Amino acid sequence: MTLRLYGFWRSIASFRVRVALKLKELPFQEIPVDILSGDQFCSDYDAVNAERVVPTLVHGEHRLFQSLAIIEYLDDLKAEPRLLPSDPADRAYARSLALVTVADAHPLVTPRVRNHLIRMLGANAKSVEDWAGHWTIEGLATYERLLDRRPPAPFALGQQVGLADICLAGQIVGARFLKLDLTPFPRVAGLADQCFAMPAFATSHPFEQPGYKTTAAS
Ligand SMILES: N[C@@H](CCC(=O)N[C@@H](CS)C(=O)NCC(=O)O)C(=O)O
Structure with a gap:
């Protein structure tokens, strides 16, 4: 199932999720949301993420937001390499x-x-x-x-x-x-x-x- 990342090039939170996806070697498509031009407030994006920030990760019917929650989700989706220690x-x-x-x-x-x-x-x-x-x-x-x-x-x-x-x-x-x-x-x-x-x-x-x-x- 394709993973779609709504992000923005200079967004630090998007950077965090991008790195996690790449460490996990999970292929994804990135869809830019220009947060400097206010695209996060457009109705199209509001329908994706009511918080109106990036990143959002879309996986099937799931729309995941908050980089920390997304990274933990990725750790559950694919165990290796583990991004959170088990201890x-x-x-x-x-x-x-x-x-x-x-x-x-x-x-x-x-x-x-x-x-x-x-x-x-x-x-x-x-x-x-x-x-x-x-x-x-x-x-x-x-x-x-x-x-x-x-x-x-x-x-x-x-x-x-x-x-x-x-x-x-x-x-x-x-x-x-x-x-x-x-x-x-x-x-x-x-x-x-x-x-x-x-x-x-x-x-x-x-x-x-x-x-x-x-x-x-x-
Ligand atoms: N705590 C959130 C931060 C989300 C966030 O604030 N993203 C910024 C970009 S790094 C954003 O979309 N800002 C839009 C705005 O401030 O209007 C996360 O880690 O995902």
Whole structure:
């Protein structure tokens, strides 16, 4: 059964699901939803995902949303390679690391939040950029402290790449969009280098997506 991913080239949450699909070697078709032009609010897409965000994964009659839930679904759909560890404490730790960006850092820099800052507070482009930089650095600093306590070996949970690495790599994608200096976060940067050496990560990067290539060319 074909898997269809509604995503957007520069969406960090779409990046997370793209990587998971590729690590699992599950073929999928990606359908772009231009969230910068407001296509997430069109009735066609609202019918797919009432939350009006990307990603959404369509699998048969199922419309799955929220990248973390989608990645867990993929782990249930195809067991290997496992993205969540089977040990309960490790599993909780993997989810905790994932949520540092999924629940805490990334939501603060999404288009809806940036747009609200402009509309409600009259923020200019520079202030919005500074806001995004601040919360992205907060996320990186949190990861650095956590990885100091439990150093990657070589991935966050050990030998097997998984959910935590995917989410942390997404935080790095956001940092690089903003051209942030990663020197204060050597453990995070080192782990991201391990990840982006893998084709599943490298080919899922926003700059490798057809939408970016069209945007860059125009
Ligand atoms: N927690 C959600 C985040 C979904 C989300 O906010 N997606 C962004 C793109 S990364 C979006 O579609 N934003 C549209 C908007 O802010 O209007 C997930 O992990 O899937």
